[in-house]
Amino acid sequence: MGLLVDGQWHDTWYDTESTGGAFKRSAAQFRNWITPGGDAGPSGDAGFAAASGRYHLYVSQACPWAHRTLIFRELKGLGEHISVSVVHPDMMDQGWTFETNGHGATGDTLYGFSHASQIYTKADPHYSGRVTVPILWDKERETIVSNESSEIIRMFNSAFDDITGNAEDFWPEPMRDAIEEVNARIYSTLNNGVYKCGFATSQEAYDAAVLPLFETLDWLEERLSSRRYLMGDRVTEADWRLFTTLIRFDPVYHLHFKCNRKRLTDYPNLWAYTRELYQWPGVARTVNMEHIVRHYHYSHDSINPHRIIPINPQLDYWEPHRRDQRTAA
Known part of the structure; x- marks a missing residue:
């Protein structure tokens, strides 16, 4: 889990020395909202109107934050309206990659990029911060709408209701x-x-x-x-x-x-x-347990340096x- 600094990749883990050994999560930086008519949401810019086929979701099936968005895509009938790319579960010194050798990875089906960091620098060549998933991408404006999962699921909950006819409300x-x-x-x-x-x-x-x-x-x-x-x-x-x-x-x-x-x-x-x-x-089809188990045990060499995948219950x-x-x- 490295990060970009002014658009350049650095293989740097979280700094726990300055926090007395405690893990501190970084805040998401892209906070725009898709709305039915393209009006501005609670944060960010206007201009992201709900439309079938306009948006793309980049996820890891290992990541619980990204998993939320896949579930809401299913619950709200958005499968035919929002396309998806799945990163490879192994997150190594270059971060999330679009390798396609199994485990449910699809590659980058939009641009053919090799690394998720390239999605961030396409949106902002000078981006500084962590390269995280989920990433909600606007194909029309070619930029990131949001990388905050808690807000993406609220967009999915209601913004596309007029398109899908699915008015089930999980945020009453x-x-x-x-x-x-x-x-x-x-x-x-x-x-x-x-x-x-x-x-x-x-x-x-x-x-x-x-x-x-x-x-x-x-x-x-x-x-x-x-x-x-x-x-x-x-x-x-x-x-x-x-x-x-x-x-x-x-x-x-x-x-x-x-x-x-x-x-x-x-x-x-x-x-x-x-x-x-x-x-x-x-x-159930949003749960890829092979991807989940592989990612955590193979990617975190500070916890599991020999990358042994356990047999599991x-x-x-x-x-x-x-x-x-x-x-x-």
């Missing part, structure tokens, strides 16, 4: 404040918390991250004992933001990131809930979940 206005409160805790302690554990380079930083992580898992297990989904009887974006971490927990985070007080399968409600979301129409995500027998609060 009356529930937004409550959803934001749940999102905030899950993001800080769990979505990003697993990375704080895995990329910690001091015992103190690890301890500060791992205890809140399992406190949140315990809280979620209790919350899901009395309701079917996080917000009650209705699936919202909060569920899908949580799902992409849960689906990776036992295969990757438990072992590789030292999040090993418990496994996901040790939480009956969370494990059944994860299976239900996996079995949701269209969602055999988990049946198609096992009946029986969450439909639960009375939601």
Whole structure:
């Protein structure tokens, strides 16, 4: 995970020395919004109107942030309207690449670039920052709309409704404040918390991250004992933001990131809930477990220097979940 400085690539890992061993995530820099008529969104510039075939999504199937966008593309019927390129799972000294030797990688189907960094420098030749996925690209203006997953899924949630006829709303206005409160805790302690554990380079930083992580898992297990989904009887974006971490927990985070007080399968409600979301129409095909396991264990040489891919538990995500027998609060 290197970065660009004034458009030039540098193979530089996150600086944890200056933070006492703690991992600090960089903020996304491209924050434009697709809107139905092209008006400006909450941030960025105007001019990105919803249109079939205009936008392209660059993702890694390993990345939980990119995975969110693939799920919303499925849930909202955007498959025929937004094209996709999938990077190779091995993220080495040149960052994400468009190699095509298996693992679900497609290559860059727009420009034939070899590296994801070239997408950033095409948008801005002097870009400085991390080269992350997802990248939402505008084919018409040939620039990046957004590389912030939490905002991309909200665009997908509503901006294309008039085109698709799919008006299902995972960000309902009356529930937004409550959803934001749940999102905030899950993001800080769990979505990003697993990375704080895995990329910690001091015992103190690890301890500060791992205890809140399992406190949140315990809280979620209790919350899901009395309701079917996080917000009650209705699936919202909060569920899908949580799902992409849960689906990776036992295969990757438990072992590789030292999040090993418990496994996901040790939480009956969370494990059944994860299976239900996996079995949701269209969602299973967004999960590439080979890509997920390969990426984390092969790419992070500071954690797994010999790049040994573990055998991993055999988990049946198609096992009946029986969450439909639960009375939601």
